[in-house]
Amino acid sequence: xxxxxxxxxxxxxxxxxxxxxxxxxxxxxxxxxxxxxxxxxxxxxxxxxxxxxxxxxxxxxxxxxxxxxxxxxxxxxxxxxxxxxxxxxxxxxxxxxxxxxxxxxxxxxxxxxxxxxxxxxxxxxxxxxxxxxxxxxxxxxxxxxxxxxxxxxxxxxxxxxxxxxxxxxxxxxxxxxxxxxxxxxxxxxxxxxxxxxxxxxxxxxxxxxxxxxxxxxxxxxxxxxxxxxxxxxxxxxxxxxxxxxx
Amino acid sequence: xxxxxxxxxxxxxxxxxxxxxxxxxxxxxxxxxxxxxxxxxxxxxxxxxxxxxxxxxxxxxxxxxxxxxxxxxxxxxxxxxxxxxxxxxxxxxxxxxxxxxxxxxxxxxxxxxxxxxxxxxxxxxxxxxxxxxxxxxxxxxxxxxxxxxxxxxxxxxxxxxxxxxxxxxxxxxxxxxxxxxxxxxxxxxxxxxxxxxxxxxxxxxxxxxxxxxxxxxxxxxxxxxxxxxxxxxxxxxxxxxxxxxxxxxxxxxxxxxxxxxxxxxxxxxxxxx
Numbered sequence: 031x032x033x034x035x036x037x038x039x040x041x042x043x044x045x046x047x048x049x050x051x052x053x054x055x056x057x058x059x060x061x062x063x064x065x066x067x068x069x070x071x072x073x074x075x076x077x078x079x080x081x082x083x084x085x086x087x088x089x090x091x092x093x094x095x096x097x098x099x100x101x102x103x104x105x106x107x108x109x110x111x112x113x114x115x116x117x118x119x120x121x122x123x124x125x126x127x128x129x130x131x132x133x134x135x136x137x138x139x140x141x142x143x144x145x146x147x148x149x150x151x152x153x154x155x156x157x158x159x160x161x162x163x164x165x166x167x168x169x170x171x172x173x174x175x176x177x178x179x180x181x182x183x184x185x186x187x188x189x190x191x192x193x194x195x196x197x198x199x200x201x202x203x204x205x206x207x208x209x210x211x212x213x214x215x216x217x218x219x220x221x222x223x224x225x226x227x228x229x230x231x232x233x234x235x236x237x238x239x240x241x242x243x244x245x246x247x248x249x250x251x252x253x254x255x256x257x258x259x260x261x262x263x264x265x266x267x268x269x270x271x272x273x274x275x276x
Numbered sequence: 277x278x279x280x281x282x283x284x285x286x287x288x289x290x291x292x293x294x295x296x297x298x299x300x301x302x303x304x305x306x307x308x309x310x311x312x313x314x315x316x317x318x319x320x321x322x323x324x325x326x327x328x329x330x331x332x333x334x335x336x337x338x339x340x341x342x343x344x345x346x347x348x349x350x351x352x353x354x355x356x357x358x359x360x361x362x363x364x365x366x367x368x369x370x371x372x373x374x375x376x377x378x379x380x381x382x383x384x385x386x387x388x389x390x391x392x393x394x395x396x397x398x399x400x401x402x403x404x405x406x407x408x409x410x411x412x413x414x415x416x417x418x419x420x421x422x423x424x425x426x427x428x429x430x431x432x433x434x435x436x437x438x439x440x441x442x443x444x445x446x447x448x449x450x451x452x453x454x455x456x457x458x459x460x461x462x463x464x465x466x467x468x469x470x471x472x473x474x475x476x477x478x479x480x481x482x483x484x485x486x487x488x489x490x491x492x493x494x495x496x497x498x499x500x501x502x503x504x505x506x507x508x509x510x511x512x513x514x515x516x517x518x519x520x521x522x523x524x525x526x527x528x529x530x531x532x533x534x535x536x537x538x539x540x541x542x543x544x545x546x547x548x549x
Contacts, residue, residue, distance in 0.1 A: 080444050100440040109313065109437045110494045119434055123446030127427045155492060168441075175445070183440075 031055045032178055032210045033079070037088035040078050047086060049074045051233040056226060058178070058208040061201055063221035063240070066230040067253050072214040075230060076181045079212070096179035097172035101187065102164040107157035113167045114152040117143055120174030135174065142170040147196050162193025169197065173204075180204070182213045186220060198223075218244060284517035293403045293470070295411045297509030297527060300467040300479065303418035305501035306425050307463050308484025309494075310456055313436050318371070319356070319457060320480050324464045324473045326352030326375045328382025331398045331473060336390060341398075342413055345468045349461040352378055401472030403513070403523035410469050417466035421459050425498075428455060433494065471524045478528035479505055486538035504534050 039050040049071040056062055064072045077083040078090055080098055097120070120142075121135035143149050146166040148159075156164060165185055172180050186194050201211055205225075213224065221227045222240045229235040229243070229252040236248045284290050311320050330348020334341050355378060359370035386398070397405070406414075425432075434442040435449035442449050460480075467476040487501035511534075512527030 082443055096444065098441045098444040100438060104440045105438045106313075106436060109433075110488065110492060110497055111433070111437065112493060115493070116437075119430075119438075119445055122430045122434060125430070127430065168438075171445075 031091075032058050032060075032093045033212070034091040035079075035088070036091075038078060038085060038090060039087040040074070040083045040085045042084065044086070049078065049083075049230065049232065050087075052078075052088070052228075052230070053234065054226075054228055054237040056210045056212075058210065059205050060226055061205050061211045061213065061224040062226040062228060063224050064212055064214045064228050064230065065216070065218065065221045065244075065252060066214075066235075067216060070231040070252070071233075072230060073183060075228070076183060076212070076214065079179075079181060092179055094177050094179060096181050097175040097177040099165075099168045099172045099180065099182040099185060101183050102161055102168060103188075105156070105164070105168070109157065111156050112153050113148060113156055113159060113163075114139060114143060116156050116167050117170045117174055120171040120176075123175070139170075139174055142173045143167070145173065146170045146200065160190060160193070162189040162197075165189055166193055166197065169200065178208070179210045179212070182211065184214055184216070186215070186217070218249065280518070281514065284514055289404055290513060290517065292406050292408060292411055293513055293523060294510065296403060296406045296414055296470045297513065298506045299411065299415045299418045300463075300470060301483070301505030301509050302502050303421035303425075303463045304467055304476075304480045305483050305487070305503070305505035306498040307421060307459055308480040308482075308505070309487060309497050309501045310425070310432055310436075311460060311480060312484050312488060314453065314456055316453075316456065316460070317481055318368070320460055320464075321477050322356055322371055322375045323349060323352055323457070323461055324468070324476050326355065326378040327464065327468070327473055328379050328398065329385060330382075331468070332382050332385040335398065336385065336388075341469055342465060345465040345473075348382075349465055353457065353461060397472065399472045399474045400522065401468065401470045401475060401524035403470045403527065404516075406470055414466045414469065417462055421463050421466070424455075424459055428452065432456065471527065475524045475528040478531045479508065482528075482531035482535040483508055486535040489535075489538040489542045505531065508534055 033056040035055070036053050038052040039047050041047040041049070052075060064075055066072050074083060076098065078085060079092065079096055117139040118131055118135070121131050121139065125131050125135070140149070140152065143152055146169055148163060148166055148170070151159060151163065156167060159167065169182070169185065185197055189197065201213075204211060215221055222244060224240065226238065227240045227243050228237045229248055231252050231254070235252045236243050285294055311317060327345055327348030330344040330346070330351060331341060332344070333347070334344020352375075355374040356371050359374035431447040431452050434445050434447040435452040438445075439449045463480065464473070464476055467479060471479060483504035484501045486504050487497045491497035491500055508531035509527050511530040513523060515521060515530065516523040516526040
């Protein structure tokens, strides 16, 4: 088991838990959607997996320190760095402050940029790239960290179709390499395409394969009043209000 | 022309002033780039202004200004941190109140009859009055800041570029923000003898803003900021010598002039692209 969460409850202040009752396990080579409304605890769950949330009860066990891909609009677009500079940040954690970044890491950074289809944009200023391209650069940075676990926060939100297709095919490649991907999303249809889904809304509502987990009842409990059930009752769409106070 | 440039620096007074301003520029320029990227220019202004009581007390006691500056910065940092935390006031209001209070206290102390007539020197520095010891002290502090910035470079970049992901990449943003403020305090202490607590901000912020206008990548901006700060120092001293105007103020105005020039160069390059 690469990721194991048992009875997790946590919050930033004692007695004020923002997430509770979370238990799931993920084997190598799994893409799991973390589905829930804004403020439902998706980002909080990620923070727990990153070791940044005070855990009040339960345990979180990961095979290695995870890589994290934030939403691209959380980065500073006015920061004077190239796409390649951003990817190289993935090697900072293993490079002592007084050393230059190893040649092997530089070569690997170029290779990961190629892999996400941006080899020709290496020198381009990060802030000048499109939203989808920036997202791919951040994914390349996570790949350079070379962790078996990658957490991605809404990686397909506001991304152009070409980038979205590229990112989804990359997800499949990473799964085939045996990595575990946790993808926060509010899009039920995206979640249906992946291997597992964790539904959260302050607490864990359900966990399992999407085909059996994403019932109308589970979606109603996950989204509450924000859920619109389309005619026929089979398809459900979450109505999303875009803000990032998760 | 060469004489116009070199003659002023033939005497020891101007040579020491030149050494002081170049040494300070090496720390202030790159530090300013980080201060701007962290959007902490208000903190830079605040720390330098709020250290006045420390400077005045040092003048009253006949203690070295460096000591007063260091004490003043510590008190200012503590007051700013405490006032900034008070949610009833809100961050900026709290800081503004703390600084105004400290600056007012400094002015009050400075107007007491026991203070030697050096308030102008505290506020605006005395670049032409620096001793070899002052230069050596500034050099040690500036070298410390430059080395610390070089060692902290990657963590500082992570913390400001991508606050959400920084911890997973090996940097704790809150820690590095604090480290930057500490380096800002040290640089202010290093520069205050020559430039005074009102003008030091110009040498920290203006060359850095110009460098960010002219550079596409961070390492280039850091080097250029140091070079522009040193250039502002040289231009300011030349202006001071030839036109008999105050040295510290000339340096500050030269730095601002370079910033205005950078705006024009940037506008022109945007036009041609």
